[in-house]
Amino acid sequence: MTDSITPSAPAGWFPAGVEGQERYWDGAVWTDQVRPVGAAAAQADAVPELPSGPAPEKKPRNILGIVALAVSIVGFIFACIPGSLIVGWILLPIGFILGIIALFQKDKPKWQGLTAIIVSIVGTIVGVIVFLAVAATAFDNAFGDAITEEVGTSDVVEEGTAEEAPAVEEESAVAGAQDLVLGETAFGIDTESGFGWYAVQLTNPNADYVFLGAGIDVEAYDANGVLIDTGTTYTTIFSGTSWFVGDFIDVGTAHIDHIEVRGPTAEAATSAPAGETGSFTLGEVTTGSEYDRMTVNGTVTSNFSEDQEIVRIDVIARDGGGKIVGVDYTYTDRVPAGGTAAWNIGFWQVPLDSKVEAYPHL
Structure with missing residues (x-):
């Protein structure tokens, strides 16, 4: 009941004499502002929706690094095959050079270029080992021949x-x-x-x-x-x-x-x-x-x-x-x-x- 408020009551929302409704007391007189009972609790429980931040920026692909890695891997495979050593020795330096260039691509991943360099170096070492093995076999055959x-x-x-x-x-x-x-x-x-x-x-x-x-x-x-x-x-x-x-x-x-x-x-x-x-x-x-x-x-x-x-x-x-x-x-x-x-x-x-x-x- 609005007339049950004592004059010394602080400002706030109080029953307005109408069931299910509250009126605002400004500390001195009743105002025309009314609201449903419980509106304050619902408003307090509401979680404000915060604006979403910008989507994380996708880092562009290092295409040159991917190419360098692919060339190095293929060169490594050929370097392991005695009959295809020359192909490996052509591809491995190309992969090495492309890998170095890929490392200096601005704002792009570096791991492909670095991996290409490592694979090309290891492939070259393996190619040298295979070549020496083939050469040793050929030498042995050449100097071990008896039928002439x-x-x-x-x-x-x-x-x-x-x-x-x-x-x-x-x-x-x-x-x-x-x-x-x-x-x-x-x-x-x-x-x-x-x-x-x-x-x-x-x-x-x-x-x-x-x-x-x-x-x-x-x-x-x-x-x-x-x-x-x-x-x-x-x-x-x-x-x-x-x-x-x-x-x-x-x-x-x-x-x-x-x-x-x-x-x-x-x-x-x-x-x-x-x-x-x-x-x-x-x-x-x-x-x-x-x-x-x-x-x-x-x-x-x-x-x-x-x-x-x-x-x-x-x-x-x-x-x-x-x-x-x-x-x-x-x-x-x-x-x-x-x-x-x-x-x-x-x-x-x-x-x-x-x-x-x-x-x-x-």
Whole structure:
């Protein structure tokens, strides 16, 4: 009730005589201000909404740093692969330089550039180690060769053969092992591609020794004794006689007068008892023709106790007089343990009536 307020009451909100309503007493008289009962409590409980601050600014990407890191990583990978070292050595310095530039990009992240620099430095160190390892292997192969046989000059520009070399009787320091024996050889030029080719016959006279991962280097020389190119075949040489073929890629317009063959010495032989060593047996080889190309099909059977992956088949073609007129090679994906796998290949530059021989290798 508004008339129940004593004149000495302080200013404030008091019941106004109307249920659910309050009127403001200014300390002397009643004012016209009214409000619902409890409005003050609701107002006190209300939490004022504060203005939101500005959204945090996103730091821009360092695109150059990302590129530098990607280049360095790819260079590192190539530096670990012996056959791709040169690619790694090209990419790693590029990644290093881009990483340095990325560090000086204003208001941009620095970690990509710094990481690129570290990866490029480590990759370069790894590349040097891989190069030294490859060089050491090449040096060892070069100075450990025992087979060196010169082939006589051929009257035909594209092709040539040599007489069989005598067997080496002297035994090696490896218990009972003997050096490989070089037999018939041949070489020529593929007139369509311009590449040279070669075929060499090698005999491993050791019944209980093999040459694992042997490198067979065949060097092509002109009439003046200038080395034109070298072809290399890596293989395992089992006991007995087999043929190995390959290509000369950098002959150009030069004329091959003769070839020389170099291979591992008897000291590189590995003991492998004949009764415990597996072998391959070649099935029937059939030939056909497709347009002006000879097609060759055959099978190879393994008596190894384990599957053999990527078995190479070296193929040579002879004319009616027994002269080697072309070579090629192919691979099988897998020869199952104690099983048989098929293979096929096509000859472009040989007479369609040539006689074909094939030799499987690991």
